[in-house]
Amino acid sequence: MSTEMFKNPMELAVYQLHNFSISFFSSFLGGDVVSVKLDNSASGASVVAIDNKIEQAMDLVKNHLMYAVREEVEILKEQIKELAEKNNQLERENSLLKNLASPEQLEKFQSRLPSDSSLPLDPQELGSPENGDHQYSSTGSAV
Template sequence: MRLALVSSASGASVVAIDNKIEQAMDLVKSHLMYAVREEVEVLKEQIKELVERNSLLERENALLKSLSNNDQLSQLSAQQANPSSTLQAQAVMAQPAQPAQPPQQPNVSSA
């Protein structure tokens, strides 16, 4: 009879431990799911911002292409084909356009 009591007490103890383990696993699972959902929301926001930034850059690129002349576009194509000329192309494109005529000096009369 005493053996039966020890056995049932031992069985109850195992069941209690199993229940505790299951509860702990459920808690870990819920925390992980919460963390994953949070990270997904952050990533969705980053994707949204990157899509907006990409769209803005594409519009800016189209505008710059429409405002540039064929020489500048050919320099850009050459730059993409030969990356070592990047600095030279940037320097050329950064120079302001030269006016067709030099500015006229104002007529100043000495009194």
């Protein structure tokens, strides 16, 4: 490429940006993109055409990214829902096991826990809301 065919550095920069954009989006889309050649006689119109093509390409990339993000959000919402359901199941199972355990078993288990544990081990404490007995809802939006 010869720099003599451009009247000023701006035309050269636009030409280089155009070539970079075409090659980038061509490889991104996996297809051939027809390039626009700048010539000295219609450089103003070519710059506008290039600007329009760059804007279209950027819109295309934005649309692809938004689609990918939406898909990922849906996957994450489903995972959150599954984890909330699993958490509820484990909390019910834990509560049942604590209710069925004898006081000796609870005392033995409590002695194995670190001293800073705030888990209620007394079956009577399990139902009180001030002791952190939460029920998680799997409905609604988590994001």
